Amino acid sequence: GAGVSQSPRYKVAKRGQDVALRCDPISGHVSLFWYQQALGQGPEFLTYFQNEAQLDKSGLPSDRFFAERPEGSVSTLKIQRTQQEDSAVYLCASSPGPNYEQYFGPGTRLTVT
Amino acid sequence: KQEVTQIPAALSVPEGENLVLNCSFTDSAIYNLQWFRQDPGKGLTSLLLIQSSQREQTSGRLNASLDKSSGRSTLYIAASQPGDSATYLCAVKVGSYIPTFGRGTSLIVHP
Numbered sequence: 001g002a003g004v005s006q007s008p009r010y011k012v013a014k015r016g017q018d019v020a021l022r023c024d025p026i027s028g029h030v031s032l033f034w035y036q037q038a039l040g041q042g043p044e045f046l047t048y049f050q051n052e053a054q055l056d057k058s059g060l061p062s063d064r065f066f067a068e069r070p071e072g073s074v075s076t077l078k079i080q081r082t083q084q085e086d087s088a089v090y091l092c093a094s095s096p097g098p099n100y101e102q103y104f105g106p107g108t109r110l111t112v113t
Numbered sequence: 114k115q116e117v118t119q120i121p122a123a124l125s126v127p128e129g130e131n132l133v134l135n136c137s138f139t140d141s142a143i144y145n146l147q148w149f150r151q152d153p154g155k156g157l158t159s160l161l162l163i164q165s166s167q168r169e170q171t172s173g174r175l176n177a178s179l180d181k182s183s184g185r186s187t188l189y190i191a192a193s194q195p196g197d198s199a200t201y202l203c204a205v206k207v208g209s210y211i212p213t214f215g216r217g218t219s220l221i222v223h224p
Contacts, residue, residue, distance in 0.1 A: 004156070031210070042117070042202055042214030043157070056211070091156055098210035099144065104156035 002026070004105035006092050012111045013082045021077045021108045025094030032075050033102060034067055035091040043091055049075060050098065082112045115140045115207050119215035126222055132190040134218045136203035141181045144206040148177050148188050151200045151217065160201075161188070193222045 005024045013019050025032050031050055035043035036059075045059040051072040060067070064083075069075040079086055089109050093102040116139045126132060136146070145164045149157040161170045161177040163186070169178040174191040186203060200219045204212035 006156075033210075040216065042204070042216050044214070045211045048210060059211075093157075099206070101147070101159055101162055102212075103159070104149075106154075106156045109154075 004092055004094050004103050006090075006105040006108050008108060009106060010109050010111075012113060015082060015084060015112055017082055018078065018080045019082055019110065021079075021090050021110070023075045023077070023092030023094075023105060025073065025075070025092070026103055027073075029094035029096055029103075030072075031095045031098050031100070031102075032069060033093045033095075034075070034077050035093065036061075037089040037091055037107070039088075046077070046090075048098070079110075082110075084112050086110060087112045115205055115213040117203060117205050117213050117215040119201075119203060119218050121218060122216065123219040124221070126193060126220075128193060128195060128222055128224050130193050130222075132193050132220070134188040134190070134201050134220070136186040136188070136205075136215055138184045138186075138205045138213075140205075140207050141184050142207055143181060144208050146177075146179055146186050146206075147204045147212065148175075148186075149202045149204065151202060153199075157202065193220075195222050195224050197222050 034046040037043040048056040049069040064080045066078045089107040091107045092105045095102045147162045148160045163179045176189040200217040202217040204214045
């Protein structure tokens with residue numbers, strides 16, 4: 001079956017704009033994770049969903065970041081009033097459960113100018 | 114807080130060499146450790162997953178070992194090929210679903 005997909009693959013935003021990043025997990029995967037990966041760094045955890053419930057958002061860097069997964073499948077990560085420090089690759093991963101192997105999407109590269 | 118360090122940060126080798134990539138972590142009470150490969154502009158591809166009760170895992174030319182007591186894991190790549198060129202990341206889970214990643218080792222295998 002299809003893997004994890006993310007859209008858009010690339011996004012350029014002017015500082016202050018709002019952006020929305022989409023993740024389509026593998027069908028049937030209960031768990032969904034968002035990560036932020038800065039250039040030359042490993043991915044950093046942002047938030048975790050189990051079905052539609054957001055169980056952990058401890059990694060969200062500020063209240064400008066918001067994530068949702070209303071029907072327990074597709075998830076959207078929204079960043080309001082983007083800043084230059086938000087420039088990074090945003091990775092989504094899904095898994096059959098929280099401690100199973102995670103399958104990653106290709107990421108969305110966000111550049112804030 | 115778990116810290117994960119990967120050495121070397123970058124490696125360039127001729128085709129055919131056997132390679133060892135290192136990953137060290139500070140909290141030895143891990144749940145599992147996973148090695149990933151990341152190609153430029155792509156997401157992460159899982160290579161090997163080692164549970165805390167295991168000492169090693171093998172897949173093809175790849176072998177990963179785990180020594181919890183010393184806080185180390187090594188990824189061994191036999192007979193390297195140009196197609197192995199990528200960034201290799203290790204990720205450690207300590208009793209939860211949130212992995213801590215190292216910064217990765219950038220590998221170039223030239224023909």
